[in-house]
Amino acid sequence: MPFKLPPATKPVLRAQLSSRPANGHTAFIPQVRKLVFEYSEKWPSSSRTRTYLNNHLEELARTNPHVEVVVQQKNHREPIVRGFYLNGRDKVISLKEFEVTQIQQKVQLLLDSSGAKIKPLKRRIIESSTESARGIWSGLHVPELYKI
């Protein structure tokens, strides 16, 4: 077998060239990009949605300039608000028979979210991609060797 020389330059492994996501570390990019309101013109389940769209939508769009706000008329359908996020997912909330204050709460929920799937967060306190600063203890690198 011919002897293989090691490469002259250190090979660049492509995995180490990828970046670790850290939205908010230096710059924060809001994750919600579009809100679509669908309502019916005649049906009574949409009546408060229509009131909300007439009275509160403009202010919502003005206070959230990063969000694209779209209004669609969908007759013979229940009212809906759909939020689109930068990770490609969308969240749909039905506004059937909702009062104006309830609609405001649901819209705020969509604006606050990041679009990630709902997962159990009770145990997930810190999610870190950095190695620990103090390193991992080793029984061989200690003044007296650790005996099991």
Next chain:
Amino acid sequence: MQWQRSMFNLLKFRGVCQAAARALHTQPSSAASALALIRSQPNQYVIASLAGRKYLLAPRDLLTVPRLNDVRVGDVLALSEIHEFGSREFTLRGDPLIPQDAVKVAATVVEHTKGKMEVIVKKKRRKGYVKTIKHKQPYTRLRIGSIDVALPDQV
């Protein structure tokens, strides 16, 4: 200069043999040099308390705490209760806190979410009492920014 003197009294040192020998030469003479020692190492961590609980934080971490209602998505918070600031071989512990001029850590609010739906069933036997409660705990997620250490000339 008050905080420098008080911090110097509290410098805690730990490390392996080699570091011990090395550090006997480099035992810091002032708090500012202690900070510089920690700063010179590649990675640092901070133990800070937020919402009444202590967390061990490093830059770029995503911290999940129970919902903070006074805060909006995108706001930047300065951590005001920092108990410890350390690196691989050295730690600086505050009494009980490290002054904010010395070490600054910022956290950005990334989102307000809710956890998974929990179904709690309450039942009493032989009494016909069964109650089902559906609950989603609200949380706030924060991204920890870089740790800013005061330089000796800045004090």
